[in-house]
Amino acid sequence: MFLLGTLSDEGSRELREHLNQGCEHCVARVKEAARTVYLLSLSARPVSPGPKAKADLLRLLLKK
Amino acid sequence: MRTEANTGSSKSSGANQELKTEELLGRLADREVEALASLYEDLAPKLMGLLMRILSARPDAESALQEVFVRLWKEAPGIAQTKGSLAAWLVLTARHVALKRLHAQRTVGARPTQSRHWQGRTKEEKAAGKSAVLARKEDKPRERRSTKGDSETLLFLAASPQAWMPSAEDIALADARMGLLQRAFNQMPKPQRHALELALFGGYTEAEIAEQLGEPLGKVNAGLRAAFTFLRHRQHAVLGTWTADI
Numbered sequence: 274m275f276l277l278g279t280l281s282d283e284g285s286r287e288l289r290e291h292l293n294q295g296c297e298h299c300v301a302r303v304k305e306a307a308r309t310v311y312l313l314s315l316s317a318r319p320v321s322p323g324p325k326a327k328a329d330l331l332r333l334l335l336k337k
Numbered sequence: 338m339r340t341e342a343n344t345g346s347s348k349s350s351g352a353n354q355e356l357k358t359e360e361l362l363g364r365l366a367d368r369e370v371e372a373l374a375s376l377y378e379d380l381a382p383k384l385m386g387l388l389m390r391i392l393s394a395r396p397d398a399e400s401a402l403q404e405v406f407v408r409l410w411k412e413a414p415g416i417a418q419t420k421g422s423l424a425a426w427l428v429l430t431a432r433h434v435a436l437k438r439l440h441a442q443r444t445v446g447a448r449p450t451q452s453r454h455w456q457g458r459t460k461e462e463k464a465a466g467k468s469a470v471l472a473r474k475e476d477k478p479r480e481r482r483s484t485k486g487d488s489e490t491l492l493f494l495a496a497s498p499q500a501w502m503p504s505a506e507d508i509a510l511a512d513a514r515m516g517l518l519q520r521a522f523n524q525m526p527k528p529q530r531h532a533l534e535l536a537l538f539g540g541y542t543e544a545e546i547a548e549q550l551g552e553p554l555g556k557v558n559a560g561l562r563a564a565f566t567f568l569r570h571r572q573h574a575v576l577g578t579w580t581a582d583i
Contacts (some may be wrong), residue, residue: 319382
């Protein structure tokens, strides 16, 4: 629920703190949830960005 | 959801794609712009599809896509050190960037314009998108939440990739069996899937989904947890990763 974003701000904060303490069990579960969110997100049909989008991005990065 | 057959060639191409992506990440960490351009060619359409699904308007989605790749450029050295999956990093970061923008739009009362891509969606995408649009139209000021939580989640994703990124091998295996996984996901009971898609692509909290659907919070909470348990079991079955706590 954390990676999905349905937890409250308070619940998310508590879990972030817990994960940052290195709980191996919870880290493993969050990684598994991340794979689930990854797979679900890819159910959206691919769309090509506009023809200028890539050139604009590279120009921006080369300026930095 | 995609339902194409998972052939032997698609298995190897999915795994090869992931391995190529990880190789490009190493070059990206060495500040090779060509590596970023190559990653963009390979992954931008998938990310753009997700961003369009969440934000609807193409200019908004393209702006979010640019933000994701600028973040990648800045954070590549740290991501490379984790040995996690770059594809997973990109997809989850793209989703959070888009949701942060969507919540900001709701906060100022703006409504996303309906996408021209709408007509090209699958039946399932149209149904889910329709629900999200209907839900947006019913937004009331008391239902809106701040973007503070989104910002903090984005900071966490950036600062602690080792705490959430699946391994490259794990995602390569999932990519190789994507067709089977998507077919298994399609078997999810419709009410659970509906609530899950409101969260996934609409960025709603459990309380907001309960209000949108006119259902008790406890029922929505239980439904979302059941949906994740269903998906978890299907992944274990397809990927062969059963664990003792199932």
